[in-house]
Amino acid sequence: MENGGIVAGKTVYLETMGCQMNVLDSELVLGQLRTLGYQPTEDAANADVALINTCSVRDHAEQKALSHMGALKKPKARRPDMVVGVIGCMAERDPDGILRNMPHVDFLCGPGELNKIPAMIDEVLDTRAQLVALSENKSRRSSLLSRALEHDSVEALDLSRAAGLPGRVLQAYVRIQRGCDKFCSFCVVPFTRGAERCRPPAQIVDETKLLADRGAKEVTLLGQTVNSYAYPDNGRRIGLADLLERVNAVEGLERIRFVTSYPGDFPDDVLAAMRDLPKVCEYLHIPVQSGSDAVLARMNRRYTVGQYVELLGRAREIVPGITLASDFIVGFCGETDAEFGASYELVERMRFKHIFCFKYSPRPMTVADKRSPDDVPQEVKRERNVTLLKLQERISREQNQSLIGQTVEVLVEGYSKAAVKARAAVHDCERPVGWRRPDQLVGRTRTDRIVVFSGGERHIGTLRSVHVQSATALTLFGELIEEGTGNEARISPPVAGPSTDRTR
Numbered sequence: 001m002e003n004g005g006i007v008a009g010k011t012v013y014l015e016t017m018g019c020q021m022n023v024l025d026s027e028l029v030l031g032q033l034r035t036l037g038y039q040p041t042e043d044a045a046n047a048d049v050a051l052i053n054t055c056s057v058r059d060h061a062e063q064k065a066l067s068h069m070g071a072l073k074k075p076k077a078r079r080p081d082m083v084v085g086v087i088g089c090m091a092e093r094d095p096d097g098i099l100r101n102m103p104h105v106d107f108l109c110g111p112g113e114l115n116k117i118p119a120m121i122d123e124v125l126d127t128r129a130q131l132v133a134l135s136e137n138k139s140r141r142s143s144l145l146s147r148a149l150e151h152d153s154v155e156a157l158d159l160s161r162a163a164g165l166p167g168r169v170l171q172a173y174v175r176i177q178r179g180c181d182k183f184c185s186f187c188v189v190p191f192t193r194g195a196e197r198c199r200p201p202a203q204i205v206d207e208t209k210l211l212a213d214r215g216a217k218e219v220t221l222l223g224q225t226v227n228s229y230a231y232p233d234n235g236r237r238i239g240l241a242d243l244l245e246r247v248n249a250v251e252g253l254e255r256i257r258f259v260t261s262y263p264g265d266f267p268d269d270v271l272a273a274m275r276d277l278p279k280v281c282e283y284l285h286i287p288v289q290s291g292s293d294a295v296l297a298r299m300n301r302r303y304t305v306g307q308y309v310e311l312l313g314r315a316r317e318i319v320p321g322i323t324l325a326s327d328f329i330v331g332f333c334g335e336t337d338a339e340f341g342a343s344y345e346l347v348e349r350m351r352f353k354h355i356f357c358f359k360y361s362p363r364p365m366t367v368a369d370k371r372s373p374d375d376v377p378q379e380v381k382r383e384r385n386v387t388l389l390k391l392q393e394r395i396s397r398e399q400n401q402s403l404i405g406q407t408v409e410v411l412v413e414g415y416s417k418a419a420v421k422a423r424a425a426v427h428d429c430e431r432p433v434g435w436r437r438p439d440q441l442v443g444r445t446r447t448d449r450i451v452v453f454s455g456g457e458r459h460i461g462t463l464r465s466v467h468v469q470s471a472t473a474l475t476l477f478g479e480l481i482e483e484g485t486g487n488e489a490r491i492s493p494p495v496a497g498p499s500t501d502r503t504r
């Protein structure tokens with residue numbers, strides 16, 4: 001690199017797929033590259049460095065990643081100096097397959113090795129060698145190994161990124177844990193992200209303070225199974241509840257969330273923390289995956305449906321007003337109509353705020369893939385997926401409509417997607433159909449409901465009250481209440497615009 005590691009006028013394109021963990025990893029990678037002088041660009045074909053941050057959780061995500069990689073073949077042939085990197089879970093899971101099928105890829109980097117990316121780019125430019133940095137025993141073909149930083153030094157990047165973020169930060173992810181030890185039979189995460197490692201609480205709090213200093217009002221603590229967070233501290237075990245208490249004390253922060261929770265060992269002290277700590281939001285995402293004990297056993301989930309139901313009952317009892325969300329897999333190996341019916345009944349009974357529902361797809365390396373046939377036909381999986389989502393849509397709509405007439409507190413996140421598009425449009429014909437309100441804002445309640453209303457720039461980043469006037473399954477529409485006037489003057493007419501729900 002020029003100027004002692006600083007590059008000038010170079011651009012980096014980064015495509016992110018998959019979960020919040022990947023979103024955070026991408027932010028981290030961009031932060032590193034930005035401090036070295038790279039400018040982010042949306043133009044993959046003309047970028048100096050093009051990176052794909054991949055996800056291996058489902059076959060569909062891998063196919064999409066392959067298609068993104070393939071799209072870089074021509075630009076790379078046209079501009080051989082371009083550096084193409086594939087990072088994340090797929091790089092870790094199938095390095096040989098990627099290198100065999102995508103010879104234009106310059107380097108592969110697993111999720112635990114992201115700190116090496118700047119040096120890898122440097123080395124590719126110097127040597128034009130194809131490089132691979134994976135978890136220790138898989139790394140090869142790179143002199144970077146001799147420069148390998150100590151295990152999990154990526155954590156230090158987590159910390160430094162808070163200072164390197166551009167502009168004001170409103171919401172941020174903070175990693176508290178990496179990897180997973182649960183080995184659910186369908187899941188590739190323990191193979192791609194390794195064993196569970198928890199970050200020191202002091203580092204998490206320091207990062208949160210830096211983010212709050214940069215304007216963050218909300219942080220989401222991230223891990224694969226956050227409720228198993230544990231860190232030794234002077235002979236004492238710091239668990240998630242203790243950590244929440246420490247993060248709650250960070251000044252300037254308004255809200256704290258945490259994902260994802262595992263139902264098997266969820267302690268009551270975390271529920272008590274949700275009740276007692278004012279910044280911890282009353283929202284729990286806790287994937288069950290199936291409503292059938294037999295399927296849960298085949299999935300190697302270490303709890304029963306009864307234990308799950310009992311836990312959710314306790315959560316509702318201890319944390320007033322809590323909303324609950326879950327994940328389901330349909331069409332897992334051998335899933336019968338009756339077993340799927342049990343999932344349907346569970347959704348009906350638990351009245352989640354929302355669910356994510358996935359059609360099972362076998363992942364290489366997993367126990368399910370090795371030992372159980374993927375024997376539920378695609379069409380049946382599709383039908384079950386649609387059936388479950390339809391049921392949940394009705395429940396979500398009913399829940400949201402029950403809030404009509406109420407006033408909810410929202411953290412105003414910014415302009416809605418449609419408003420951003422409308423504001424960017426030069427001609428009326430480019431605006432979204434039916435669009436009339438370029439001042440449409442979007443915010444979120446503590447219970448994770450999306451709220452859309454009219455407002456202005458000054459509202460963004462603040463907590464506001466919104467009077468709910470209508471609702472769909474995904475979105476509440478309302479009217480902002482201007483506070484502090486002594487008279488609660490309403491500042492905008494009712495909003496009727498396109499839904500602006502965002503995927504999480």
Ligand code: SF4
Pocket residue numbers: 180181182183184187188189190224225262
């Ligand atoms: S708990 Fe199970 S599903 Fe979740 S990351 Fe770990 S192995 Fe995968």
